[in-house]
Amino acid sequence: MVTSMLRSGYAAIVVSTAMLLSSSGLQALDSGNPGAKVVVTPLASVTTTASGQPIVLPQKNVQVLVSSFEIPPGAKLPVHEHPSARYAYVLAGNLEVTNVETGKSTSYKKGDFIVEMIGEWHQGANVGAEPVQLLVIDQVEEGTSNTVLKQ
Template identity: 50%
Template structure:
């Protein structure tokens, strides 16, 4: 009698395992291999002005920025649209001479203003890490420093 009970237990466990594996495979088949999630779609900068793209001889520049806690970038502007992904830290971008300010944190996407003087400050206790994408014309640089 014991042998038959064990046989049923082993058979039951085997069927249970087969059902669980089958369910796991079914779930794996339902999960897409590639997921695409739109993070941002815009035609305007942070200040609401239209994006500006190079008309000729477009060049892409991708740059890593690391801004120390408490550090402030000097006042500058960009001749073309600039985009950044905040990888870590907290950054405040301020339009110079009393304009609005914008706060960004890890995971945010920045669409910087074009042809407007501005600067940024790391307002947190950790370094700000950015991946920055610039589109410029020819050999032009992505940033214009404010005159002193």
């Protein structure tokens, strides 16, 4: 039951965030406290992945998974791909992601939002002096993994 409640809560956060991000510009929401406004600053509005693919979501039994990643300086993630949508927000550090099929690399820093490529082999590496910290959100068919390692 707790897991179900957490899933519902995460799904509500993702939907609420998506709705807030879909509006353009800065917004001030009434906080219910006169003189105090909640300020919402849109961080991203995208329709494609990092490699230009349209974003496609699972068609049934969608599960939202939220994780935090900490990648030490100099560390590289294994070559992998994602069968479903994965989003990442860079909280700290400098991350370089390389599409191993095309050789194209993209650098991300604190405050960047990443819509990871789907079904394309890629690798992330911490190219900075401090740990990379990521907030990662996956949307998968319930009970499946969203990371496939290259053999």
